[in-house]
Amino acid sequence: MTKSSDTYDEKQLIAELRDTQSREAAFSIIVRKYSEQLYWHIRRMVLTHDDTDDLLQNTFIKAWSNIDSFRGDSQLSTWLYRIAINETLTFINHKQQNTISLNTPEGCIAEQLESDAYFNGEHADALFHEAVNRLPDKQRLVFCMKYFDDMSYEEISNIVGTSIGALKASYHIAVKKIENFLNDKN
Amino acid sequence: MNIEEYKNKNRFTVPQGYFDNLHERIMTTIPRDKKQPSKRKKSVMLGRISGWSYAAAITLIFFIGGAIFQANNNTQQATANNEYDNELIEEVLTNYPIDDYTFYCYLTNNDTEY
Numbered sequence: 001m002t003k004s005s006d007t008y009d010e011k012q013l014i015a016e017l018r019d020t021q022s023r024e025a026a027f028s029i030i031v032r033k034y035s036e037q038l039y040w041h042i043r044r045m046v047l048t049h050d051d052t053d054d055l056l057q058n059t060f061i062k063a064w065s066n067i068d069s070f071r072g073d074s075q076l077s078t079w080l081y082r083i084a085i086n087e088t089l090t091f092i093n094h095k096q097q098n099t100i101s102l103n104t105p106e107g108c109i110a111e112q113l114e115s116d117a118y119f120n121g122e123h124a125d126a127l128f129h130e131a132v133n134r135l136p137d138k139q140r141l142v143f144c145m146k147y148f149d150d151m152s153y154e155e156i157s158n159i160v161g162t163s164i165g166a167l168k169a170s171y172h173i174a175v176k177k178i179e180n181f182l183n184d185k186n
Numbered sequence: 187m188n189i190e191e192y193k194n195k196n197r198f199t200v201p202q203g204y205f206d207n208l209h210e211r212i213m214t215t216i217p218r219d220k221k222q223p224s225k226r227k228k229s230v231m232l233g234r235i236s237g238w239s240y241a242a243a244i245t246l247i248f249f250i251g252g253a254i255f256q257a258n259n260n261t262q263q264a265t266a267n268n269e270y271d272n273e274l275i276e277e278v279l280t281n282y283p284i285d286d287y288t289f290y291c292y293l294t295n296n297d298t299e300y
Contacts, residue, residue, distance in 0.1 A: 121197030
């Protein structure tokens with residue numbers, strides 16, 4: 001995932017983050033470098049732009065507030081992903097506690113997507129994202145990181161702390177669920 | 187059914203120019219005082235009142251309480267003081283950043299003849 005030049009830049013960035021004089025400038029570089037990548041990761045989990053925007057900003061606020069606890073034993077991207085994932089899963093759990101999402105009729109999420117001003121897909125695309133959205137939270141997370149972000153199982157394992165074997169199994173099952181859902185709709 | 191066809195099709199869009207100023211917006215929201223990280227909230231929750239609102243409420247209470255005390259102790263000037271009190275309340279409400287709920291709490295907790 002990283003090249004030698006990126007590793008050197010990252011080491012320098014981490015050193016500058018630890019220095020209070022250069023911390024803000026270094027953090028600014030991190031925001032520029034990772035904000036869009038994190039945006040799309042969050043967006044595919046929560047689907048709406050407004051929720052994504054809030055979660056993305058909360059992610060960086062939390063990262064800024066916890067810079068001192070970043071020991072540098074993982075990559076910056078891994079650290080940021082973990083924060084984004086925690087924020088996203090917390091948000092999803094909270095949202096599910098306040099809605100009747102478990103009883104949401106099939107096709108409802110796709111309908112909401114198609115009426116969303118910031119979604120320009122066709123009905124099949126909306127159904128696909130509904131199928132992904134119906135996966136259990138952590139399985140959805142693994143699927144999104146593998147399928148959309150094209151991460152390796154090792155990278156995913158470093159972020160979520162699950163074994164590679166379990167991740168492979170989870171992803172395989174997620175694919176089957178999505179395929180079955182789409183086949184039923186067809 | 188092969189789901190690979192959806193892989194490279196990003197059907198989600200963003201408001202125009204969103205990513206152009208995203209960096210600046212994020213940098214303006216990070217708390218410079220790291221002791222008090224501020225989390226963006228989508229809506230104001232009634233009952234969660236910040237420290238500044240409490241300070242504003244206490245200041246408001248002192249002003250209004252003092253004005254009421256002065257009015258109650260001088261019956262001959264009751265009419266003039268009522269007008270003064272209204273002006274004072276209006277000035278305080280205009281110049282102090284106190285939300286309506288805090289003011290409502292004050293009023294309902296101080297339900298007097300006045």
